[in-house]
Amino acid sequence: MELLNDMALFVEVVKARSYRRAAQTVGVPNSTLSRRISGLEKAIGLRLLHRTTRKIELTEAGQIYFERCRRIVDEARLAHEQLGEMLAQPSGILRVSLPVDFATTYLASKLAEFSRRYPGISFEFDLTPRRVDLVAEPFDVAIRMGELPDSTLIARKLAELPRYLYASPRYLELSGEPGGPADLEKHQCLCFPRGDVWTLHRGAQSVEVAAGGRFRLNSIGMMRRMAGLDLGIAMLAEAIVAEDLKDGRLRRVLPQWQAAPISVHAVTETRLLPAKTQRFIEFLSECLTRT
Incomplete structure (x- = not known):
């Protein structure tokens, strides 16, 4: 279990490209985070990160390890949550990036129904025209309208x-x-x-x-x-x-x-989605289909 925890910490450091930001995200001291990553490198026997005064970059070995670790960590989190769903409804903070006009003229009137259906979910909505970075920023999903640029992100078409x-x-x-x-x-x-x-x-x-x-x-x-x-x-x-x-x-x-x-798409960084995100995407698709 300690190895899996260290892998999860490593993934957060890579996503944030900063020990300080990653430490704030996971809620541990910066010094503890640095020590855990150093211990992970010693256990593996390879340098995973290049550290400079300005930023952190992956080594070649670190890039390979990150891709494997991210999938393993996502699978582990999903397994925990799916078991938890047997006992309770989805919960947690749902962070969504939305086009301003779509959110204010369409989605706002639908949210009362969703919030009543899932009382354990809290919401943080970012209404902005910019395309947020789903890898580096803490968003669960971004709703996008129109044609999408090519990327490694996962896009699900909700409706036309x-x-x-x-x-x-x-x-x-x-x-x-x-x-x-x-x-x-x-x-x-x-x-x-x-x-x-x-x-x-x-x-x-x-x-x-x-x-x-x-x-x-x-x-x-x-x-x-x-x-x-x-x-x-x-x-x-x-x-x-x-x-x-x-x-x-x-x-x-x-x-x-x-x-x-x-077209309306839900864009995520991974296919392995927590229950709160899955339910929101399903709900939005349902609303758009019956409109």
Whole structure:
């Protein structure tokens, strides 16, 4: 058991690239952590880490050992938790990185149900457009929308959200109802800064239209809000505007036409997930599927 504990400490040091940060994470003194890693190296008979005043780097042997240790440590933690699930519901702090607009306009209204279902889970949500480092930062999962860059991370597709055009009834009353995609060029279109061409599909038919207007913005939430304030037509995921449609603040424009759906992924550093993370991913997939 002591060997497994030392392997777990070694994994934390490599992830943090710092004894000090790793010591804070695991809650042991920096000196104790350093001594345990030195003892591990002596037991193995090989240097695992290059230590400098500024950072820590893996040796060739350390890289091989880290890849094996990480899998072993994850398996051991998962085994403990799976046994614990026989006695209790998932618990602990769930740390999630989320796109700002997706979290505030869609997920916030769903969290009450999840928190009631799993009262042992506490939450830390980081709402940010940046792509957090799931290896070096203490996140359990990151929710990402759109195409994902190639990486060694594990991505699970949760859903593909249909996207349509929406405007307020008042805007359409003042500006007229578009009869076809070409008519959008005469309207105020709420676009991303580099999104002035919209591609729309109707069955096998596809058209591109110049989407012009006074407003360029990089926030889905702001687009939704401005469309509801009679300022133009927005291209939005159906899940994002469900409440606006229900309350009559928005309605669909050119209902037979739609844009390419946008993918929603759950991204993790490993396939071996604790129960709290598994339940959250399953819950979110369930919500998006029934939307």
